[in-house]
Amino acid sequence: xSNRSQFFLLPLSETRPPSGASVLIALLVSLxxxxxxxxxxxxxxxxxxxxxxxxxxxxxxxFVRSIGILSESPAPVSYVAMGTATLALLxxxxxxxRQSRTALVLAFLGLxxxxxxxxxxAFQSFHGT
Numbered sequence: 408x409s410n411r412s413q414f415f416l417l418p419l420s421e422t423r424p425p426s427g428a429s430v431l432i433a434l435l436v437s438l439x440x441x442x443x444x445x446x447x448x449x450x451x452x453x454x455x456x457x458x459x460x461x462x463x464x465x466x467x468x469x470f471v472r473s474i475g476i477l478s479e480s481p482a483p484v485s486y487v488a489m490g491t492a493t494l495a496l497l498x499x500x501x502x503x504x505r506q507s508r509t510a511l512v513l514a515f516l517g518l519x520x521x522x523x524x525x526x527x528x529a530f531q532s533f534h535g536t
Contacts, residue, residue, distance in 0.1 A: 422507070422508070424505055424506060424507055424508075425504065425505065425507075425508060425511050427501075427505065430501055430504040430505055430511055430514075431501065433504070433511065433515050434497060434500055434501055434504060434514065434515065434518055435497075437515045437516075437518045437519040437522060438467050438493075438496070438497060438518055438519075438522050439463070439467070439522070440519070440522075441519065441522045441523040441525070441526035442463060442466055442467075442522075442526050442529065444526065444530060445459050445460060445463070445529075445533075448533075455533060456533075459529065459533060462486060462489075464490065464493070465486050465489040465490040465493055466489070466493075466525060466526075466529055467492075467493045467496060467521070467522045467525050468488070468489035468490060468491065468492030468493035468494075468495075468496065468525070469489060469525040469528050469529055470492065470521075470524065470525055470528070471485070471488045471489050471492045472485055472488075472489065472528075473528055496518065496521060497518075500514040500517060500518045501514070503517075
């Protein structure tokens with residue numbers, strides 16, 4: 408290959424992309440930190456709060472329930488759909504975050520915005536409004 412053709416194969420930045428572990432940790436923090444209200448909310452630790460804690464791994468995918476397709480489905484089907492959506496979000500933003508540091512910041516902000524919206528949905532459901 409000539410030097411000119413190799414030039415077009417180089418990435419735009421010469422810095423190394425972030426490591427997979429650092430991207431995963433940053434994205435897990437952005438995925439689950441909006442749900443911290445479950446632990447710090449004043450009030451009794453009743454059945455509603457324990458059910459939220461049990462479903463915490465799948466809660467970032469709560470937007471699947473708000474679409475309306477799964478509104479009448481049994482709980483196990485809803486939890487599988489929510490878990491699948493959570494995993495799909497994590498994988499999508501992980502792939503984006505591995506591109507560069509700028510992409511990691513964008514993935515972090517995008518995932519925290521999505522997870523914040525899902526946390527707001529869970530908060531509204533928890534308080535029954």
